[in-house]
Structures are given as structure tokens and as C-alpha cells.
Amino acid sequence: MSELKNLPHRVWDWDKDGSHNFIGETQANLNFLQSNFRAELENTNKKVKKIGILKVVEFKSTLSYSLLDYMTGGLDMSLMVAIDFTESNGHPANPQSLHYLGSHKIIFSPNVPFICNDNGDLLDAFYSCNVITCAAVNAGYVKKNYTDIKLANEYIFTTMKERIRRILEVALRCDTDALILCAWGCGVFRNSPDMIANLFGLVLKEYFYGAFPLVTFAIASKDNTTVPSFTRALSSQHLYFANQSQKRADHNPI
Structure with missing residues (x-):
């Protein structure tokens, strides 16, 4: 049987x-x-x-x-x-689990139509962009529930750095010419704007220097503190984005 x-x-x-x-x-x-x-x-x-x-x-x-x-x-x-074997990730209901780190999985959606402006009004002419979707680490949950704050911050830093690298790798492999980024995870997930800005700067310079013709950070900051964080971090890296002919020449993905 x-x-x-x-x-x-x-x-x-x-x-x-x-x-x-x-x-x-x-x-x-x-x-x-x-x-x-x-x-x-x-x-x-x-x-x-x-x-x-x-x-x-x-x-x-x-x-x-x-x-x-x-x-x-x-x-x-x-x-x-x-x-539930070694509890390396743990059960989602357990506050000490690592499920708040989320997944490195990424969705690439080509030719997504944009039909409204920021106010929700229909545009006179629609346009389409490729969209990359990936969840940030829920840092607010980490700091609220994890007992070892130092270890939690290390998890957040290393996980977000790797996830940013993967997002940019997807953008590169999909022949992105104009890359629009944001203050990723700095809203309800409560990641530090200084940390995220520095991570974007580090990853762009370390792995993707000159890989994209244009990189734009579109940041909405009600308290006017997030934008300065990105300005400081990116200027400190002396980032330079190459023109179309120089694009991807020296990029070696890892």
C-alpha cells in the first residue's frame, strides 16, 4: 500500500x-x-x-x-x-525568527504602463517603463523584536547590501539605460536613510561603476532629512555615470 x-x-x-x-x-x-x-x-x-x-x-x-x-x-x-528543522530561519510567529529578512527574490516586469501622475490624475500621454520589484528588510520589526541589536543590525546591513547588488544586477542584465532608484525601505520598514544611501553608493561604486548611463534617485521626503543623506553618501563616493558608449565596459558581475 x-x-x-x-x-x-x-x-x-x-x-x-x-x-x-x-x-x-x-x-x-x-x-x-x-x-x-x-x-x-x-x-x-x-x-x-x-x-x-x-x-x-x-x-x-x-x-x-x-x-x-x-x-x-x-x-x-x-x-x-x-x-521546522534547525530553526535557522525559524517559524514566522517566533519573534526571534529571521523571516523578517524576507527573500532575495526579484520580479522584473517589462513595459509597465504609467497612466497617472503623483496626484492620481490621468496623463495626457501614457508611457511605459520596466519595473523591478523586491522587498526590503523590515528593519522596524527587527529592532522591535530581536534581542541582540548589534547582530540584528549586521543582518540588516549585509542582507540589504546583497539585495541592492542583485537588484542592480537585474537592471544591468536587462539593458537598463536610465535607472530610477529610491530611498528603498526607509518608509514603513524603517531602514536608516544614511545606511541605505551609503549602501547604494558602495554597491554602485564597487560593482557597477560606469555601468549605467543615467542613475536618478527619486526621493520624497516630508521632513527633508532623507535627501541630504543620499546627497552626502553619493557625493562622498565621487560617483560618475558613464555615457552610452562607455556603458558596461568594465563591469564584471560576481
């Missing part, structure tokens, strides 16, 4: 740089998972083979039939398992 068929379960750990490391694996059938919700993991590549415990938080089983099933009269069972 399908309920008695042992299935391999492999566990991978997500790193903050987006890579994945193999943790271990186990063999278990549906009946075992239903009754125990825990299974011992092993990693044969490690000196200590028994590496930890797989804790099943939730599972759902579905029956999926293929042509081979109809030919042999057999049944292929697909098992989806949600787990």
Missing part, C-alpha cells in the same frame, strides 16, 4: 547569501509521519552520521496518477511536507 511505502526526505538549509546546504535525509512512510511527526536525519558525508531530528509541522498527501500507473495498476503518492 502507498501508506507503507518509504519515501526519501532530504533537508536543505537556506543561507543568507541565497545558497543551500545539504543537512541530511531520512526514509519514512506516511503512516509513520502521521503517528510520530519526528524522524532522525542522517548525513553520510559527516563524521557524525546522525545529524538531527526532522520535525514535521504540517503535511498534505495527494494521489497523482500517471500513464505508468494505469499500465501497471500501481499508484504514485506525492507527499508534501512542511518542516
Whole structure:
């Protein structure tokens, strides 16, 4: 029976740089998972083979039939398992989890039509732009819930720097000529304007110097404090944006 068929379960750990490391694996059938919700993991590549415990938080089983099933009269069972293993990220409900860091995933939307101005009035002539969407770190949540503030600030800094680098890499790979950036994450997510401005300056100079013909920061600042942060940070980096013929000549993505 399908309920008695042992299935391999492999566990991978997500790193903050987006890579994945193999943790271990186990063999278990549906009946075992239903009754125990825990299974011992092993990693044969490690000196200590028994590496930890797989804790099943939730599972759902579905029956999926293929042509081979109809030919042999057999049944292929697909098992989806949600787990909480090393708590490297932790459960979203846990204030000490790292889920507030979000994901490095990026959406590139080409030819998005812009039909209104800032006041919501329809434009006489519509225009289209490519749009990059990516979530910033929720720094306000971090500082409110994380006990080790120094470590939390390090997480914010390194994560946001890498995420900015990836955003600019997407823009470059998609042949962006006029790049419009903003005070990313400095609103409800409460990232420091000084930090974000410095990160943009560092990443632009370190990885993308001369890569874009035009870079514009469109910043709305009611208290008139965000704009000076970006002015100071970018001028201190002595940033220069090359013309069309010089674009991307020296860029080597990492």
C-alpha cells in the first residue's frame, strides 16, 4: 500500500547569501509521519552520521496518477511536507525568527504602463517603463523584536547590501539605460536613510561603476532629512555615470 511505502526526505538549509546546504535525509512512510511527526536525519558525508531530528509541522498527501500507473495498476503518492528543522530561519510567529529578512527574490516586469501622475490624475500621454520589484528588510520589526541589536543590525546591513547588488544586477542584465532608484525601505520598514544611501553608493561604486548611463534617485521626503543623506553618501563616493558608449565596459558581475 502507498501508506507503507518509504519515501526519501532530504533537508536543505537556506543561507543568507541565497545558497543551500545539504543537512541530511531520512526514509519514512506516511503512516509513520502521521503517528510520530519526528524522524532522525542522517548525513553520510559527516563524521557524525546522525545529524538531527526532522520535525514535521504540517503535511498534505495527494494521489497523482500517471500513464505508468494505469499500465501497471500501481499508484504514485506525492507527499508534501512542511518542516521546522534547525530553526535557522525559524517559524514566522517566533519573534526571534529571521523571516523578517524576507527573500532575495526579484520580479522584473517589462513595459509597465504609467497612466497617472503623483496626484492620481490621468496623463495626457501614457508611457511605459520596466519595473523591478523586491522587498526590503523590515528593519522596524527587527529592532522591535530581536534581542541582540548589534547582530540584528549586521543582518540588516549585509542582507540589504546583497539585495541592492542583485537588484542592480537585474537592471544591468536587462539593458537598463536610465535607472530610477529610491530611498528603498526607509518608509514603513524603517531602514536608516544614511545606511541605505551609503549602501547604494558602495554597491554602485564597487560593482557597477560606469555601468549605467543615467542613475536618478527619486526621493520624497516630508521632513527633508532623507535627501541630504543620499546627497552626502553619493557625493562622498565621487560617483560618475558613464555615457552610452562607455556603458558596461568594465563591469564584471560576481
